[in-house]
Amino acid sequence: MNIKITGTGSYIPANIEKNENFHSHEFLNSDGSTINAPNEVIVKKFKAITGIEERRYAKSHLNTSDLATFAAEKAIEKAKINREELDYIIVAHNYGDVRSGSIQSDTVPSIASRVKHLLRIKNPKCVGYDLLFGCPGWVEGVIQANAFIKSGIAKKCLVIGAETLSRILDPHDRDSMIYSDGAGAVIIEATDDEGGIITHDSATFALDEAHFIFFGQTNNQNSVDNRRYIKMYGRKIYEFALTNVPLAMKSCLDKSGVSISDVKKILIHQANEKMDEAIVKRFYELYNMQMPENIMPMSIGKLGNSSVATVPTLYDLILNGELDNQEINKGDVVIFASVGAGMNINAIIYKQ
Template sequence: MPNSIIIATGSDIPKERIPNSHFLDREFYSPDGQKMEKSNAEIVQTLHNITGIKERRYASDDLTTTDVAYQAAVAALEGLDRESLDYIIVAQNFGDVRAGNLRTDMVPTIASRVKHLLKIKNPYCVAYDIPFGCPGWLQGMIMADYYIRSGDAKRILVIGAEILSRVADPHDIDCMIFADGAGATVVEASDGADGILSHVTRTDAEKNAWMLRLEKTYHPHRKGDELYIKMDGHDIYRYALKTVPLVVKQALEKAGLVLTDVKKLLMHQANAKMDDAILARLFRLYGIKEVPAEIMPMIIHWAGNSSVATIPTMLDLLLRNQIDGHRLSSGDIAVFASVGAGMNINAMVYRMPI
């Protein structure tokens, strides 16, 4: 049975930097339509203290999710035969939302649009999207692994792309978290013992399905039917803190490994405080009180939360030696983990090819 290895990565990080000061002149409201009593300076500083975000990246008005996904794909496919792809899997949640027009456009799929832009003629290169919340790219990797292990595919392109800045309510303080971007990986069949070793996914929809959802603006006087992304931040924090460490531990046990075998943990970049708390809880599951400072790379402080794009973007930067103090070498074990709308959680254990 073949294993699945990552042979190439790419990313598209928007050039427009949006500092926290960008939000100082906003009017923020609570979910019940009441204007926030704290000053914007206090609100912005509190957000920074909790999330670690100093700035985020926004796509320029002329670009869509398809465009950033395509650019990440081009970077990942450099030097490779595009016609050799068996699948193109794009994780995204809102389709192409154009600047100034808050309507989602997902027909045809973003994956088909990317395949069109790549000029791939092979009709058996199957292209489809995954709307799976923030864990979408990782779920795409898991699905790619199933295809490869079954013998149905030998080479798959998996992309995570999102332009969240256009679906974030400008009057909701949570809008300051969201960002844009895309990351891509090429996964290939290998006869070696390296690559994807295990993975675990769960969906907790009975009680938690609506913690992330679409709703109207919090501004009480704005008319219209536009829907924006909304979240119950405190509930998500508690849910993630309780559940993500368990899923990571399950994935490690499935691979026959323990936490001390892990060189890097690539966590979805949603909230620096939450990620640190998840990491500490994970180590406590193994009876370890002191967390190694270098185990979890973070890019949220300058990149923000770009949903499905956070992990593949971070992986691309890591493998290109562009994250200070972080490296992955042959034989190293990396764990990927994410949590998001659904509520969905997944984790994947990966050994760097020797």
């Protein structure tokens, strides 16, 4: 028995937010002081560092649970399964349903229960729950589904990563330009087909790193708005990721018994183009190798950082031939890897 992804789906919101749309923002430092540079320069530097030209925002009437459901419908259709046979619905997110214009996150009932409701699944034995694990949440959901199936308590699982980060952005924070909305989903099941999940690894660094990404007040000290926004210590995250993610990827690959020369693609969380490139280069340096050309597909330039949705969305785009010069064929070995709030890191070695 092998445990494989048998169907994928993604939902990419229709609203495009281009970099030039931020030229009218009043960006401030974290202490409220004025940034000594025009917005055009700020945005240009942002593009050079992150690789982001535009990102997607959900329409105001749609919530995280809606996006998750749209992606799930596609994955179910692709896998050609009866949705009533699903044993688990695992939804990775971080902020729940934040309705447009609201200052409160809505997580009761869970997003997974909402998705099950929207999918009109009647079977009470189909268990839905949410997974909060930062940006690596979808990868961790796949790891949990693998464990359920391997233990014999499940046969088919739906794992979704969905987020509407546009609803929790401080308009006065330069970092707000990195985030976006989206959803990706997969069906995972036991199969006699070759390949599947070979091995995986996860870690949480929380002694000094737990609050590298956090909720904080707006940078505008004169604001009377009491809502809190997603914040991060970018330099600390960069240094942490560059040190720890390559080691975690190597540990996972070495445990799998797969040679690094057999790895065809690395699908890494779309956090920051320069950071991701540095991570993968460092990973290959651990094997005294240069990073192969075209090994790391990227979607962040057009889609931004949608947290838990980036890896499954990227995977779905490639399988559907929607990412230029990228393909994954049967028998190819792929590494899924992510890093994010917690600080959490994980990786999966997967054979298509």
